[in-house]
Amino acid sequence: KHKLEARERQALRELNVGDWEGRTWAELQEAYPQDWQARLRDLVNFRVPGGESLKDAADRIRPAVKQILNAHRGRTVVLVAHGGVNRIVLLDAIGAELSSAFSLEQDFGCINIIDYLDDGHSVVRLLNSTAHLEGLSCLTTPAANG
Template identity: 45%
Template sequence: MARSKLYDKQEFTRLYLWRHPEVLGGTEGIVYGHTDTALSSEGAKQLEGIAAYMSDKKVSAIYGSDLQRSHLVAQAVGGGQQPSREPIVDKDLRELFLGQWEGLSYQTLREQYPEEMKARWDDLAGYRVPGGESLTDLARRVAPAFERIIEGNRGGRVCVIGHAGVNRVFLAGLLGMPLERIFRLDQAYACLNLIDVFDDGVPLVRTLNQKIIS
């Protein structure tokens, strides 16, 4: 019998893990980490879609970062619950801090930081962006955050409004992927990842990068 069938009979904690909706400048290749950028008009529509989708999914808790592109969605999801729920803010769920690269486009980075960009691709896990974080740094703060979420909601259903980098390093850990390969995991704006973590600690990724918001 397939492992997924065996685990269907066990207790589990379910994570509805979303990437936040589209942000201003996102489609132009602008990179944001800790910069608190607003949602685009398309992102505002996606926010409504996420809240509507989650409205009939009764959750025990809602989590997001303190950045508005995450927190506003978490608030909307909480407002759609019966009864309403106040989201829990966890700064450890913030996106990768990009230091001197915050708010720049990929084109600008290629033109102004060619050596740094090459160094990053040569050591994707360990390279620390000037004034910022490495993917290893990100994983070290994200993994304990998700451990707290899962441990604090055992057997429950949880909604997390994450960021692309945050989601990737968490998913890579679940799948046993090295950080050097996390960009093989796509995380589109407003995508959903559905994950069940069983009582024995074994995770089952049921859906990945699912686009359900039109």
């Protein structure tokens, strides 16, 4: 319908949580209490065993987003990504620190709209909207999954 070409970008994959993959917050707190506390003390630089830190992910994601924006200047771009990637893109759009990553909710399937202006500024016009999903009975929320 829209004749959009999908292009996968490895740099835009979700944060690699290594040994913590597939576990709930409660399971992690019980299985890795010291690592959990270290994470809480430094969300930005804490690296999950076998994974990457939030800073590592941002250092990977930011250049990819910049390249996409530069290649499509003045055009509409659709970026489909996981919540961690979305949070980093949104924080950069509003000039916030990575340490605020979990201050932004990103529900499954949500839509965010960011206008990138010619002067280098950006405006978040829509945040975490799930209005397009209302009435679907097959949905679960992040909270329901632990």
